[in-house]
Amino acid sequence: MCLRGQGLQCRPFSCPQGTGCVLDGGVRYCEAGQGATCHLEPGGLFTTFDGFSGLTPMPVMSCAYELATLVGSRPEDPDWFHVIADFLPCPGCTALKPRVIIGFRDGCAAVGTNQEIWVNGQLARLPAQVCRGVVARWAEGSRVVIERSPTLRVLVGPEGAVALRASPALRGRLRAACGDYNGIAADDLILPGGLRGASLTDVFQACRARGFNNCTEKLVIPAMTQHFTT
Numbered sequence: 728m729c730l731r732g733q734g735l736q737c738r739p740f741s742c743p744q745g746t747g748c749v750l751d752g753g754v755r756y757c758e759a760g761q762g763a764t765c766h767l768e769p770g771g772l773f774t775t776f777d778g779f780s781g782l783t784p785m786p787v788m789s790c791a792y793e794l795a796t797l798v799g800s801r802p803e804d805p806d807w808f809h810v811i812a813d814f815l816p817c818p819g820c821t822a823l824k825p826r827v828i829i830g831f832r833d834g835c836a837a838v839g840t841n842q843e844i845w846v847n848g849q850l851a852r853l854p855a856q857v858c859r860g861v862v863a864r865w866a867e868g869s870r871v872v873i874e875r876s877p878t879l880r881v882l883v884g885p886e887g888a889v890a891l892r893a894s895p896a897l898r899g900r901l902r903a904a905c906g907d908y909n910g911i912a913a914d915d916l917i918l919p920g921g922l923r924g925a926s927l928t929d930v931f932q933a934c935r936a937r938g939f940n941n942c943t944e945k946l947v948i949p950a951m952t953q954h955f956t957t
Contacts, residue, residue: 824887834858
């Protein structure tokens with residue numbers, strides 16, 4: 728840390744047992760529980776909350792996939808949310824970068840492929856409040872954070888990488904491409920109806936999103952998204 732008149736001083740930092748150390752914006756703090764993170768890297772690896780990993784399926788044409796949502800929750804429920812990776816046409820691109828859309832009951836945010844930010848249908852400057860309890864802000868490395876503290880944090884990088892961090896409170900309550908966060912990686916290829924997919928490509932196809940609000944327009948279209956069943 729920097730102290731006035733004393734320069735830079737180093738001090739040991741550790742977190743109590745049962746908490747994890749988080750570095751955010753150059754500030755370290757302790758977070759209860761370890762939580763789990765789902766990663767999507769365009770042209771790279773996709774890793775579910777429970778650690779199943781493989782190459783990120785890349786669509787040959789524009790397509791949107793639901794990455795995570797709550798089991799048994801509807802858009803009108805106060806705790807509902809969904810996270811969508813919307814791959815748009817990009818002539819000449821070696822790997823498509825997704826537009827990332829995070830929807831809540833009372834608001835939504837979208838991070839475009841050029842890091843433009845939309846909040847509730849309007850271009851926004853950060854930091855911005857999406858709705859009650861949800862904020863969008865900048866993080867290190869020109870990344871954007873959309874956060875509903877303390878349960879959900881979505882981090883979007885300038886090259887299209889997406890990281891969803893779910894707190895232990897969401898364990899076993901999630902579904903869609905990032906998995907159900909139940910601690911069992913082996914079941915992350917289970918498709919609707921109970922069949923097992925051959926690869927992540929099958930999982931992504933089962934989680935295609937249609938008729939969702941893209942958050943760049945004021946018109947809200949009722950969600951009609953295919954989900955995993957429980």
